[in-house]
Amino acid sequence: MYEFLLLLSVFALPALANAVKQFKTEREINSIEKTLPDALLAFCNSTNFETGLHNAASLKTPASILFKKTLGLSQKGAPMSIALSRTFVHSFTIQKTGNLLAKVYTNGNSDIQTAKQFALELSDSNNDREQIEADASLQKYSLLLCCALLVPLVIAFIYSISTKASVFLQPNAMVSLPIITLSINIYLILLAVISSYFLSKQFSAHFLTFFSITAPVSLLVFNIAPFFLT
Amino acid sequence: MLLLIKLSEVFPPLLKNTDKQLEKNLKLLFANASSAKYTTFCFAFTMCATIISIPFLSLLSVPLLFALPFAAMAFIFVLLLPSLDAKLKLNKIDSSLPLLIYSLESELACRTNPLIALKELRHFPALKSEYVQIIQLISKGSPANLLPKLVVTPSQNFSKILHLTINNDCEALKKFRVDLVQENKNKSKQSAAKANLLGTFFIGVAAVLPALFSAIALLGQIVGFTLTIFQIIFAFVILFPLFDASLLYYLELNTFKENR
Numbered sequence: 001m002y003e004f005l006l007l008l009s010v011f012a013l014p015a016l017a018n019a020v021k022q023f024k025t026e027r028e029i030n031s032i033e034k035t036l037p038d039a040l041l042a043f044c045n046s047t048n049f050e051t052g053l054h055n056a057a058s059l060k061t062p063a064s065i066l067f068k069k070t071l072g073l074s075q076k077g078a079p080m081s082i083a084l085s086r087t088f089v090h091s092f093t094i095q096k097t098g099n100l101l102a103k104v105y106t107n108g109n110s111d112i113q114t115a116k117q118f119a120l121e122l123s124d125s126n127n128d129r130e131q132i133e134a135d136a137s138l139q140k141y142s143l144l145l146c147c148a149l150l151v152p153l154v155i156a157f158i159y160s161i162s163t164k165a166s167v168f169l170q171p172n173a174m175v176s177l178p179i180i181t182l183s184i185n186i187y188l189i190l191l192a193v194i195s196s197y198f199l200s201k202q203f204s205a206h207f208l209t210f211f212s213i214t215a216p217v218s219l220l221v222f223n224i225a226p227f228f229l230t
Numbered sequence: 231m232l233l234l235i236k237l238s239e240v241f242p243p244l245l246k247n248t249d250k251q252l253e254k255n256l257k258l259l260f261a262n263a264s265s266a267k268y269t270t271f272c273f274a275f276t277m278c279a280t281i282i283s284i285p286f287l288s289l290l291s292v293p294l295l296f297a298l299p300f301a302a303m304a305f306i307f308v309l310l311l312p313s314l315d316a317k318l319k320l321n322k323i324d325s326s327l328p329l330l331i332y333s334l335e336s337e338l339a340c341r342t343n344p345l346i347a348l349k350e351l352r353h354f355p356a357l358k359s360e361y362v363q364i365i366q367l368i369s370k371g372s373p374a375n376l377l378p379k380l381v382v383t384p385s386q387n388f389s390k391i392l393h394l395t396i397n398n399d400c401e402a403l404k405k406f407r408v409d410l411v412q413e414n415k416n417k418s419k420q421s422a423a424k425a426n427l428l429g430t431f432f433i434g435v436a437a438v439l440p441a442l443f444s445a446i447a448l449l450g451q452i453v454g455f456t457l458t459i460f461q462i463i464f465a466f467v468i469l470f471p472l473f474d475a476s477l478l479y480y481l482e483l484n485t486f487k488e489n490r
Contacts (some may be wrong), residue, residue: 093329095353096336100340111339111340118339125328125332128328128414130417132414132418135418135419135421136418136486138420139485142429143429145435146432146437150437151433151436151437152439154441158441158447159441161442161445162444163448166448169452176447176462179462182463183466184444184466186467191436194474194478195474195478200481202485
């Protein structure tokens, strides 16, 4: 069993690395989207497109880095629409902002009011989304915690008490002990598969991202907890 | 789900189902689906599953009569699957709508043609079938004002958005988006409350039940109750995971998550 656990952990490492990478990317996108309205408003304060970009780039926020990159690409000779489409890529909202900026560049000042309105609405929408996402992430982490820690811990606790009681009360029961231990281990793996599948569907992440956390942790907790509970 | 519906197409329409909702949900998932064929398929599927399960029931030392309620439950579940799937699809669509309106609004504000603005739908995977339908209808030359009626979708909100976009009504779109966001916030709160309740239940089903079962398997002999090895394996490998999967599926049906 311990060899299997070790093997699983080794195989889970790349998936875990992927999970960390995904988490970091998500955090980066969140921070850009959060600061995007301010950068966009700073951009709208100027009637000249390039000055607007400079204004937004000078804010020193995650979103302002995008404006800085756009300026850099444009100074290297890339057409503005291409520079915008290359830098504003992280998420749908960010892409939408890039498209809008491209339109402001093409149509001139007539669309600057639309951009301003877009920035204000983006700010409202960020607040609303934060509330909805807080509820959703609460569900995600409760389920993850439940499958990885709580379920194996409860099973390990009751199972270790019953094992000890059975040794005293009826030594013949020890015959079925390996079967039950193996069945519980298989059950924990199946539970990890099921919960990871549902979590990955709900949160548009890869199945292995969740499985690489729940499977080894739950097996480890179940097999190690009895030593601490005695 | 689509595979099941396509498989049902080879069955003859022996059993008539008067449930119009089922017909509607089947059509949403697969245009040529028929409720009579699907009901016949469900019946045949349940019969096959029951016959296959008979040797297992004798191995589990369970009376064969127990197969009947399980067969009835399986029949109802397979019959309900299209409705559940349609509900999931509706949830996904509704959660994408505020962002879609937001995107359409910005396009219309930049004086983009409403039909070209509808291309924004391509960014939303949940609205893929609706997007394909719109493209097909436009290429066939259908009048734009008839699109909301012609596009088959489970979401009435989407039809309304289509109507407002074609009429280039930016203000109404904005008002509708504000209402939808509020509605989504309420849905999200409700789903979080349900998830809390289900979470407690989930711990009971996923942790306490297997733990107690293992205790019974070990200590049951004291009171003369013995479990066979096959029963133990069946409980841990099939029964408990099935309970967990059902609960999580129910949780997924009631979960609301706003799409980006």
